[in-house]
Amino acid sequence: MDETSFIEYLDVKKAIDDRSLNSSVWHALVATMPKATRDHPWQVLELGAGIGSMIQRLIEWDFLHFACYIALDASPTFLSEASNRLGHWATHNGLGVQADKSGLSISDASHEIQIQFVAQEAQQWLSAKERFEQFDLVIAHAFLDLVHLETTLPLLLKGLRNEGLFYFTLNFDGLTVFEPPLEESLDEQIICLYHRTMEERLAGNQPSAGAYSGRRLMRVLHQAGGDLLRAGASDWVIHAVQGKYPSGEDRFLRFLLQMVEESLSERSEIEATKFRYWLEQRHRQIDQGQLSLIVHQLDLLGRRISG
Ligand SMILES: C[S@@+](CC[C@H](N)C(=O)[O-])C[C@H]1O[C@@H](n2cnc3c(N)ncnc32)[C@H](O)[C@@H]1O
Secondary structure, eight states, X not given: OOHHHHHHHXXXXXXXHHHHSOHHXXXXXXXXXXXXOSSSOEEEEEESOTTSHHXXXXXXXXXXXXXXXXXXXXXXXXXXXXXXHHHHHHHHTTOEEEEOSSEEEEEETTEEEEEEEEESOHHHHHHSGGGTTOEEEEEEESOGGGSOHHHHHHXXXXXXXXXXXXXXXXXXXXXXXXXXXXXXXXXXXXXHHHHHXXXXXXXXXXXXXXXXXXXXXHHHHXXXXXXXXXXXXXXXXXXXXXXXXXXTHHHHXXXXXXXXXXXXXXXXXXXXXXXXXXXXXXXXXXXXXXXXXXXXXXXXXXXXXOO
């Protein structure tokens, strides 16, 4: 998918993520973070920040008031989109906005949020010693499946101050279901292959957390220096209501089909005509408001093990 389409995908995804985030994990985060003030702002790091959806969400949900926020992403295009979008959104909502070369400042009587955009590869950026023990909160949303957990997670946790929290959300966990079934064996073959492409994806020259990033995170967390405080499911469940999808969600389903199509197009394990038939039928189900999608994901909240 090209960057323009991916931006559109992230845009539609925001509302779906808003309702999918696990509320018990979210409320535990809200209850555990100490209060920030203008004089003592939170130091926040977000990895894989994309077009800035999480920053917007945290302000909309009345969580982020006073903060120095580093939004890191490997793509300068996404970060520049993040800066534009957040600037427009904040202005539209009556917040003051100032932009300069490295970032954006959003403020009013109850907000002062300095956002710095960093276009760099996450592991490289985290490896520098000056990042250690810097952050009160580290966020990674729909991101950790893309990295090698055993090397990235210890670095991420080292970035936290004593008592600092991590909030790792929407970690894909091995289940994609398109309903209703077309032909069960064909559905199964396609989904298995789709997950396999995630399992084979490399982060640099190491395996990425892949299709089971949620449970793998839980497995390696303690060894990496993290204590789990709360975990819960943040599944996407997308369906039409009386034949119509909520705003933009049919587009989201088509984006997911495009991802399946792109990841399997070079695979010899599936017969091209069968795959084409499957895709056409799935698109037709969207046209008719009949396709539903369930994707299993996990949210994790925790803190660095002190000492
Ligand atoms: C699935 S998107 C999620 C974006 C955003 N968190 C959201 O959910 O709207 C993953 C993001 O991670 C970024 N990314 C992927 N690998 C990265 C890496 N190794 N270092 C930094 N950013 C990376 C991509 O550019 C992309 O913006």
